[in-house]
Amino acid sequence: MGPSTPLLIFFLLSWSGPLQGQQHHLVEYMERRLAALEERLAQCQDQSSRHAAELRDFKNKMLPLLEVAEKEREALRTEADTISGRVDRLEREVDYLETQNPALPCVELDEKMTGGPGTRGKGRRNEKYDMVTDCGYTISQVRSMKILKRFGGPAGLWTKDPLGQTEKIYVLDGTQNDTAFVFPRLRDFTLAMAARKASRVRVPFPWVGTGQLVYGGFLYFARRPPGRPGGGGELENTLQLIKFHLANRTVVDSSVFPAEGLIPPYGLTADTYIDLAADEEGLWAVYATQEDDRHLCLAKLDPQTLDTEQQWDTPCPRENAEAAFVICGTLYVVYNTRPASRARIQCSFDASGTLTPERAALPYFPRRYGAHASLRYNPRERQLYAWDDGYQIVYKLEMRKKEEEV
Numbered sequence: 001m002g003p004s005t006p007l008l009i010f011f012l013l014s015w016s017g018p019l020q021g022q023q024h025h026l027v028e029y030m031e032r033r034l035a036a037l038e039e040r041l042a043q044c045q046d047q048s049s050r051h052a053a054e055l056r057d058f059k060n061k062m063l064p065l066l067e068v069a070e071k072e073r074e075a076l077r078t079e080a081d082t083i084s085g086r087v088d089r090l091e092r093e094v095d096y097l098e099t100q101n102p103a104l105p106c107v108e109l110d111e112k113m114t115g116g117p118g119t120r121g122k123g124r125r126n127e128k129y130d131m132v133t134d135c136g137y138t139i140s141q142v143r144s145m146k147i148l149k150r151f152g153g154p155a156g157l158w159t160k161d162p163l164g165q166t167e168k169i170y171v172l173d174g175t176q177n178d179t180a181f182v183f184p185r186l187r188d189f190t191l192a193m194a195a196r197k198a199s200r201v202r203v204p205f206p207w208v209g210t211g212q213l214v215y216g217g218f219l220y221f222a223r224r225p226p227g228r229p230g231g232g233g234e235l236e237n238t239l240q241l242i243k244f245h246l247a248n249r250t251v252v253d254s255s256v257f258p259a260e261g262l263i264p265p266y267g268l269t270a271d272t273y274i275d276l277a278a279d280e281e282g283l284w285a286v287y288a289t290q291e292d293d294r295h296l297c298l299a300k301l302d303p304q305t306l307d308t309e310q311q312w313d314t315p316c317p318r319e320n321a322e323a324a325f326v327i328c329g330t331l332y333v334v335y336n337t338r339p340a341s342r343a344r345i346q347c348s349f350d351a352s353g354t355l356t357p358e359r360a361a362l363p364y365f366p367r368r369y370g371a372h373a374s375l376r377y378n379p380r381e382r383q384l385y386a387w388d389d390g391y392q393i394v395y396k397l398e399m400r401k402k403e404e405e406v
Contacts, residue, residue, distance in 0.1 A: 209272030261290035
């Protein structure tokens with residue numbers, strides 16, 4: 001062993017003391033940290049146990065309440081089903097009573113004594129209408145109702161062209177608008193994103209009300225109602241009919257409607273001043289004037305020139321009327337209440353004189369959402385296209401001969 005060996009041993013022995021002291025402090029620090037972790041774990045375990053116990057207690061308290069709530073829900077569901085059944089039965093009973101005790105037709109006493117509505121003299125051509133077709137049908141009842149969807153606002157119009165060769169659907173939303181939606185077919189209209197499938201046709205003048213009509217490839221509509229604010233000149237109190245070519249998108253004809261002092265014909269549809277209709281005989285117009293503000297008037301129009309061929313004063317009241325349509329030369333007026341309830345055909349007027357009011361059926365329409373903003377008859381399909389508070393509805397009609405008894 002060399003002379004430097006004792007010195008090395010002495011050096012190692014001199015450093016062993018501080019190293020042992022540092023190791024002792026490190027062990028104490030680790031023990032304190034472990035003790036703190038154990039204490040926190042114990043606290044977490046205690047809290048978890050306490051929360052679990054509280055959750056069990058809450059569950060035990062809620063289970064009886066949930067059972068009671070479930071029983072009450074079942075009882076309410078059963079009661080609702082019972083009420084619904086009673087309402088349906090009441091509806092059927094009302095329909096039966098109405099068929100057994102129909103409402104009186106809208107024929108006034110003075111009209112009966114003087115020979116009917118055709119003799120009311122106000123300077124109108126109230127002669128009987130000469131049918132140009134062999135159509136001799138009248139409504140027997142509203143056979144069924146189908147709700148297609150909800151599109152647009154509470155007032156509008158949707159229809160097919162009764163003379164068209166395609167299945168296009170025309171939708172005119174609102175009472176003052178200038179853009180019509182055109183759908184290729186009914187299926188496209190019923191889609192959720194229907195507007196994407198539609199083409200848009202813009203007319204040069206906004207239409208007024210819901211009295212528009214699509215007929216023979218043309219859109220017929222009225223513009224500028226009487227008394228319109230800002231109007232002036234001789235046309236201030238008149239109504240102009242527009243004939244618009246849907247394919248060419250041009251106005252092909254226009255005519256001032258030959259009636260002064262026009263007022264809304266339907267007491268429940270204040271935005272419409274003239275209601276255009278089409279049937280097997282052609283084009284018609286329903287309107288009212290200040291000269292007789294209690295009853296509706298009917299006019300036969302020439303679809304080519306918009307000239308008025310004949311006019312009639314009808315016995316059908318304006319009060320509580322909401323819409324009308326024409327079938328085989330007979331005007332059918334639909335009435336409702338305010339607020340809206342079940343509508344019914346309560347007045348009819350046959351321009352040809354074949355169907356008397358006493359022999360006409362006065363059926364109810366099925367329950368719906370509100371009131372009809374428009375009704376369009378399709379003679380090819382024998383059904384009505386209705387706009388009811390934004391819902392588009394199809395009514396299938398059951399017909400009978402005019403000569404048959406009700």
